[in-house]
Amino acid sequence: MRHIISLLLENEAGALSRVSGLFSARGYNIESLTVAPTEDPSLSRMTIVTSGSDDVIEQINKQLNKLVDVVKVVDLSEGTHIERELMLVKVRAAGKDREEMKRISDIFRGRILDVTDKTYTIELTGTGAKLDAFIEALDKGAILETVRTGASGVGRGDRILKVQ
């Protein structure tokens, strides 16, 4: 099953490689991994999207907790949560396609960030599924380039991941 795991870790050189090294050494999947410092500059927050059986997910949680640089781990998928991912897509937008491209972008609430006479660069935010749907909706030949950040997530309501 797909799980989205959030962790707070010391914002120290090498902390990221400890996490990524753990996943590769133990053969766990990483679908996506995002990381950036938090409002407290000594901490980074990481979101990992992974998949595996319950046993594997349990081990992933335990192994992450065991890393000395990892301060806290939560499996967001254990409760309700919000997740968002950002994508930039550069598409062909010349001639008769130009109008159609704008329309699809609007339908998905995309924003056009950059325009040339032959291309649009569209920004889109949403769940991974929404971004996938957008890609699906486009004519494959029209896509020049895509870049996605991977998911970030937070728990809904009172679920807060913070160091006391």
Add this chain to the structure above:
Amino acid sequence: MELTEAQTTELTGAEIVSRCLAEEGIELVFGYPGGAVLPIYDELFKQDKVKHILVRHEQAAVHAADAYSRCTQKVGVALVTSGPGVTNAVTGIATAYMDSIPLVVITGQVPTHAIGQDAFQEVDTVGITRPCVKHNILVKDVADIAPSIKKAFYLAGSGRPGPVVVDIPKDVTLEKANFFYPKSVSLRSYNTVTKGHSGQIRKAIQLLTQAKRPVIYSGGGIILGNAAAELTQLVRKLGFPCTNTLMGLGGYPATDPLFLGMLGMHGTYEANMAMQNCDVLIAIGARFDDRVIGNPKHFAQESRKIIHIDIDPSSISKRVRVDVPIVGDVKEVLTELNRQLDESSDRTDSDRTDDESLKQWWEQIGTWRSRDCLKFDRDSEIIKPQLVVERLYELTKGQDVYVTSDVGQHQMWAAQFFKFDEPRRWLNSGGLGTMGVGLPYAMGVQFAHPQSTVVCITGEASIQMCIQELSTAKQYRLPLKIVNLNNRYMGMVRQWQEFFHGNRYAESYMDALPDFVKLAQSYGHVGMQIDKPGDIDGALKEAFSRKDDLVFMDFVTDQTENVFPMVPGGKGLSEMILV
């Protein structure tokens, strides 16, 4: 210029390293010098609190520090230079990591400005060691040296122990800072649970008191957690059968009738059968690894309730699902378990262990025992390796003796035939299975216990992996007793080839062996060769009478002997090959 007080106490990074070790109470550092650590060596030279032991290869430095820790429960310390010093040390570090041995390994690094430039003797030490350490630290600021070293000792020795590497660039050891050694460390990201959950302990007691076919299975955690006494109390209180893993030997007295012997790939018939057929299993400081339970699917075929006590939550339900997990320090948990058991046995209404079922279980175990799974031909004209270990045990029984081993058949015979009644007397590489540890392990032990008898049971292939350490042993006059079970084969490899590869002995014959007697002599030691069973006792006695000499005993043993019982890889515990 007038110096303020703060300035007068400024020390170089190298001096800080040396002072930290002294503050930490470190008596011995095992190491090997080189460019990047010369400033540290210079400081060690100038003081006399911390003694440095010069080995002949960095791998041996780490192994010796590891053994020092195994037999004293202190944190071992090794010091090596950058680049090749580190890569040589990696085998030692990984060996310690797999067996959860607390070490601090200080490594030199190229100067900070040269890092990443492919400088001479540069390797990414933090990167290369990351998968085989509990933690590692690159110290980029001289002011961070003392806190980093303190943190390293704390991490290495607490919780589930393990090696910690502190990588210090050369320029950092030459800069100056105020020296202050922190008394303690607290890390928001690192907490160790020590006390077990009392509700879980109660559940465990309920299972134990209802068990009809119980087994107590304990591992290296008992040794590392200093819980042998508590384990012994528990086993005797319950009257349950107990088995130890290779790493756990000595955790329960091997000569006790409740002991079933070692379990696992080369465990006894009775221990493995009891594991497979029990209805309640309590695992203590052990991790159900592949060499212990074989195929986990086969193991799970029999239904049983499992209680698992371990300090590392990630060891629990990793290979085998358990019913009652108890995370905590084994000593504390066992103490509490023993206390609650005493209380519940005072109560009259409690369900007691069903004495009749337990009696039947012991009878069943008795029939398994009568299979005499460790039998071997005692009348052989050629020396049987088992006989050498047995005689060694008989002749040293009750004495102050430590045994180290390498990896192979000889290691298994040592584990099967030497009866360890106390913890920390048996040292070998259980997790990584590193050939070459035997001699440096023996050195580490002899440094820690100069008056004790230290025996290294090895094979002619393993011993050659760190044979250069005979020179270290000479320099420091270590009167080790080396028992080389020389079968002219990488015996364990040959055994697998015989069983599973149609007798095709690919590259397992040890050709061009040295004359070990002369080899020992050339290092200034005593060498003997023994090729008749009748000479075993005499040789051992003579060796032990030479209190000040390292004696290398080269026993010419039967080339065809195999280790039994054997659970073939991937098979279940009850699918043993027997003699």
